[in-house]
Amino acid sequence: MGKREFTAHTDIDLTNKDAVLETIMGEYGESVVWLAYSYLKDKAKAEDIAQEVFIICYTKLDSFNNEASLKSWVLTITANKCKDVLKSWSHRNIVFAQSLLSTFKHQDSSPDFQLVGLEENQELTKNILKLPIKYREVIFLHYFEDLKVQEISDFLSIKENSVKTRLRRARILLKEMY
Amino acid sequence: MDEKLKNLRVRMTDTKAVTFDHRHKNRVRTSLKNNAPTKQGFLKVIQERFPAFLTYIVLLVMLSGTGLFASIEMGILSHESKTAEMKQQVTPSKEELYTNISQSLESIDSENDREQVRAFTESYLTNFDNWRISDMNADYKNHNAILAQGRITEGFFDKTTFSIWLEPDTGLPLEFVIRNQESSVLEEFQLSRDTVAKSYKQK
Numbered sequence: 001m002g003k004r005e006f007t008a009h010t011d012i013d014l015t016n017k018d019a020v021l022e023t024i025m026g027e028y029g030e031s032v033v034w035l036a037y038s039y040l041k042d043k044a045k046a047e048d049i050a051q052e053v054f055i056i057c058y059t060k061l062d063s064f065n066n067e068a069s070l071k072s073w074v075l076t077i078t079a080n081k082c083k084d085v086l087k088s089w090s091h092r093n094i095v096f097a098q099s100l101l102s103t104f105k106h107q108d109s110s111p112d113f114q115l116v117g118l119e120e121n122q123e124l125t126k127n128i129l130k131l132p133i134k135y136r137e138v139i140f141l142h143y144f145e146d147l148k149v150q151e152i153s154d155f156l157s158i159k160e161n162s163v164k165t166r167l168r169r170a171r172i173l174l175k176e177m178y
Numbered sequence: 179m180d181e182k183l184k185n186l187r188v189r190m191t192d193t194k195a196v197t198f199d200h201r202h203k204n205r206v207r208t209s210l211k212n213n214a215p216t217k218q219g220f221l222k223v224i225q226e227r228f229p230a231f232l233t234y235i236v237l238l239v240m241l242s243g244t245g246l247f248a249s250i251e252m253g254i255l256s257h258e259s260k261t262a263e264m265k266q267q268v269t270p271s272k273e274e275l276y277t278n279i280s281q282s283l284e285s286i287d288s289e290n291d292r293e294q295v296r297a298f299t300e301s302y303l304t305n306f307d308n309w310r311i312s313d314m315n316a317d318y319k320n321h322n323a324i325l326a327q328g329r330i331t332e333g334f335f336d337k338t339t340f341s342i343w344l345e346p347d348t349g350l351p352l353e354f355v356i357r358n359q360e361s362s363v364l365e366e367f368q369l370s371r372d373t374v375a376k377s378y379k380q381k
Contacts, residue, residue: 025206029198030191037196046196054206088226121189124182128190143186171179 014061020070021058028071029054031145032078038140039082041129049085053078072155075145079137079155086133127177135170138163269314272306275326278349279303285350286373294367295351302330302340309340318343318352321378330356338364345378 014020032053037046056077057064064073128139141147141155149167153160248254270278279299286292303309309328316325324344329337342354352374356365 021206021210025198025203029203033196033198033202034187034190043196047198047202050198051202051206051209055209058206058210118189118192120182121192124186125190125193125195128186139183139186143183144190145187171183174182175179 014064014066017058017061020061021054024057024070024074025054028074031071032074034144035075035078035140036082038129038136038144039079039133040085045085049078049081053081056081072151076155127174130177131170131173135166135173138166139170139174142167269311272309272311275311275324275344275349276303276306279344279351282345282348282350285348285376286369287376288370288373291367291370291373295354295369298340298342298351298354298367302328303342312341314346316343322346323352324349345374350374 029050033046033050036049036053037043040046040049053074057074064070128136131139137156138152141152142149147155149160149163152163156163276299279295283292283296283299286295303326308331309326311324312327313325316323318325324346325341326344327339327341329339331337338356338358340354340356343352344350345352350373351367351369353368354366355363358364
């Protein structure tokens with residue numbers, strides 16, 4: 001799936017922006033919102049980011065390099081947008097305020113997940129979201145998006161060995177959580 | 179661990195932690211149609227930037243306060259310094275007031291009055307610990323006056339109190355009263371009307 005989708009999209013008429021929008025929202029909507037969620041750990045923000053990403057894609061479709069994969073382009077925009085949010089002053093301020101609040105309330109500072117489905121799946125999702133971001137993103141890209149190490153390396157602009165190291169450490173950390 | 183991570187997409191989406199359904203797609207379409215930012219628009223911008231604005235305002239207030247305090251402390255703020263100087267002028271110290279009283283005695287024509295005031299001043303006002311300036315704007319016969327009050331701790335007048343009204347500019351004693359513990363008047367002195375009138379005329 002990953003390999004196929006990360007290759008160039010040749011069957012879409014890029015001049016028809018509305019059609020492209022419908023295609024990418026239909027095909028990559030889930031990937032985008034989950035990627036955003038894996039970065040931000042906030043349902044509302046992830047959904048907002050996903051919407052913003054598709055608006056950006058629509059408005060900046062002219063700048064899309066047709067040689068690249070459309071999905072790769074969309075996910076790169078998503079990742080960059082999320083990283084901007086994480087770096088933003090307001091986000092850090094809110095996170096700090098929440099952690100402060102949780103300290104006073106003697107509660108766990110991790111997000112309040114409202115998950116359904118199998119308990120095993122819920123636990124796995126929670127544990128992945130507890131990982132530090134650099135491990136969380138490689139786990140997500142490798143296992144959720146089925147990207148190969150080389151693709152992750154290109155996507156994150158890091159060395160393949162770094163991707164492998166992060167994946168190994170992430171698995172160890174996850175194992176320790178059980 | 180690899181086993182658990184297999185089919186991660188299926189496992190995670192099963193939790194429905196986050197979704198991108200027709201509602202979200204419609205919002206994107208509507209936003210693009212209206213050529214406006216995603217839902218809530220202006221409200222969202224406010225929500226995102228309000229904490230920053232609030233912090234800037236608090237920081238500004240704190241910095242202004244610190245700057246103002248530092249300026250006052252260092253005497254840079256001329257207006258405040260002048261006010262302080264004026265306040266100092268308006269509120270003389272006990273030493274200054276005592277000096278003024280002593281100097282004003284020369285303006286009392288009646289020798290008897292002058293001696294009475296001198297005796298009072300030397301007996302009860304030399305020890306600055308025993309008296310205080312009670313009111314800088316006391317009323318004395320429809321004129322502004324300084325009221326000083328104190329206690330007498332020795333001699334015949336032990337445990338008695340006194341009040342003395344002074345002309346603010348010259349320190350001229352206008353009247354003094356000594357009272358016992360029951361507030362009965364033990365001794366009373368009033369400067370002659372002529373001397374008081376002369377003092378007010380000179381102003």
